[in-house]
Amino acid sequence: xxxxxxxxxxxxxxxxxxxxxxxxxxxxxxxxxxxxxxxxxxxxxxxxxxxxxxxxxxxxxxxxxxxxxxxxxxxxxxxxxxxxxxxxxxxxxxxxxxxxxxxxxxxxxxxxxxxxxxx
Numbered sequence: 001x002x003x004x005x006x007x008x009x010x011x012x013x014x015x016x017x018x019x020x021x022x023x024x025x026x027x028x029x030x031x032x033x034x035x036x037x038x039x040x041x042x043x044x045x046x047x048x049x050x051x052x053x054x055x056x057x058x059x060x061x062x063x064x065x066x067x068x069x070x071x072x073x074x075x076x077x078x079x080x081x082x083x084x085x086x087x088x089x090x091x092x093x094x095x096x097x098x099x100x101x102x103x104x105x106x107x108x109x110x111x112x113x114x115x116x117x118x119x
Contacts, residue, residue: 013041014068017069046064049070056116057074060073092118096117
């Protein structure tokens with residue numbers, strides 16, 4: 001993803017982000033054009049993030065408002081601290097050990113429930 005963002009000049013907007021100005025009334029035309037460009041870049045980066053993930057992961061980041069926010073959430077979830085990773089792995093192992101398909105459950109429902117364990 002970093003290579004994709006870098007090749008399209010979007011990595012800075014993902015890594016640093018941008019803030020909407022507090023007082024929109026005092027924005028000059030030049031600043032307004034810059035803000036529009038930053039919004040477009042942010043939306044393009046967010047679009048690429050959404051395209052790179054599956055439905056289950058999308059649900060966890062769909063409420064984010066910017067590419068930086070989505071990227072940071074994904075980073076924390078999948079590249080977190082070592083202790084967090086170990087605890088998360090232990091929790092997933094326990095849940096996976098107890099995973100059984102219910103009689104009333106379709107294969108697709110069971111698959112989706114299994115995938116949810118991994119997010």
